[in-house]
Amino acid sequence: MKAIILFGHxxxxxxxxxxxxxxxxxxxxxxxxxxxxxxxxxxxxxxLCDAVTSLTIQxxxxxxxxxxxxxQGSHLRNDFPKLLEACREKFPKIILSxxxxxxxxxxxxxxxxxxxxxxP
Amino acid sequence: MKAIILFGHxxxxxxxxxxxxxxxxxxxxxxxxxxxxxxxxxxxxxxLCDAVTSLTIQxxxxxxxxxxxxxQGSHLRNDFPKLLEACREKFPKIILSxxxxxxxxxxxxxxxxxxxxxxP
Numbered sequence: 001m002k003a004i005i006l007f008g009h010x011x012x013x014x015x016x017x018x019x020x021x022x023x024x025x026x027x028x029x030x031x032x033x034x035x036x037x038x039x040x041x042x043x044x045x046x047x048l049c050d051a052v053t054s055l056t057i058q059x060x061x062x063x064x065x066x067x068x069x070x071x072q073g074s075h076l077r078n079d080f081p082k083l084l085e086a087c088r089e090k091f092p093k094i095i096l097s098x099x100x101x102x103x104x105x106x107x108x109x110x111x112x113x114x115x116x117x118x119x120p
Numbered sequence: 121m122k123a124i125i126l127f128g129h130x131x132x133x134x135x136x137x138x139x140x141x142x143x144x145x146x147x148x149x150x151x152x153x154x155x156x157x158x159x160x161x162x163x164x165x166x167x168l169c170d171a172v173t174s175l176t177i178q179x180x181x182x183x184x185x186x187x188x189x190x191x192q193g194s195h196l197r198n199d200f201p202k203l204l205e206a207c208r209e210k211f212p213k214i215i216l217s218x219x220x221x222x223x224x225x226x227x228x229x230x231x232x233x234x235x236x237x238x239x240p
Contacts, residue, residue: 004236004239006236008190008191011191011193011194011195012193012194013191013192013193013194013197015191015192015193015197016191016192016193016194017191018191018192019190019191019221019223019224019229020190020191022229023229023232023233026229026230026233027233027236030233030237031233031237064236064239066232066235066236066239068190068232070128070139070140070188070190071128071131071133071135071136071137071138071139071140072133072135072136072138073131073132073133073135073136074131074132074133074136075131077133077135099235099236099239101139102232102235102236103139104139105231105232105235107231107234107235108228108231108232108235109139109142109143109146110146110231111225111227111228111230111231112143112186112188112222112225112228113143113146113147113150113151114227115186115219115222115225115227115228116124116126116147116184116186116219116222117150117151119124119184119186119219
């Protein structure tokens with residue numbers, strides 16, 4: 001069974017995670033056969049490895065992590081690969097991969113342009 | 121003359137800003153009549169007020185700031201309104217408004233879902 005993890009930065013204000021929960025709901029509505037979890041780099045729970053643990057308990061064997069970040073800075077270039085490697089060591093039988101940050105995707109950027117163009 | 125400012129968090133790694141520069145290029149290609157600048161909350165330049173200054177010099181009288189953030193946490197709920205107010209005090213003749221964070225927009229979230237669904 002496959003799953004994706006929507007991976008964000010995390011913040012102190014609990015309302016910060018609302019778009020992430022909305023993304024997970026959209027995913028479940030549209031892609032019910034592939035499980036989804038959210039996970040956060042810092043401050044918020046669950047951590048990436050906690051989300052992987054939760055998915056493996058549900059029988060998932062293949063997980064793709066989607067970084068919900070605009071830019072690819074130190075968090076994604078340095079912290080994230082280390083976290084991913086730590087999860088791989090903990091779950092050697094799970095196929096764990098990652099996409100680019102969503103901010104690298106032209107269609108995501110175009111949706112932001114279209115949103116900005118709706119400005120009065 | 122109108123303008124928009126694409127307002128992001130900022131980061132130490134200069135490559136972090138690439139999606140912001142790409143957004144500005146897309147905007148210029150598609151909406152040439154409305155000027156665009158990027159601006160950052162911290163670490164990166166220009167600041168919000170510096171971007172407003174640059175636009176006023178070019179004759180802009182109406183500016184909308186688009187926060188390129190997913191979640192609305194302390195940065196957008198506390199820091200950003202104060203920054204916006206400081207810019208308004210500095211430029212009382214400029215009409216300065218702001219949209220919600222782009223992560224609040226359903227079409228942006230859907231584009232992220234579609235990107236995630238392209239995962240092999």
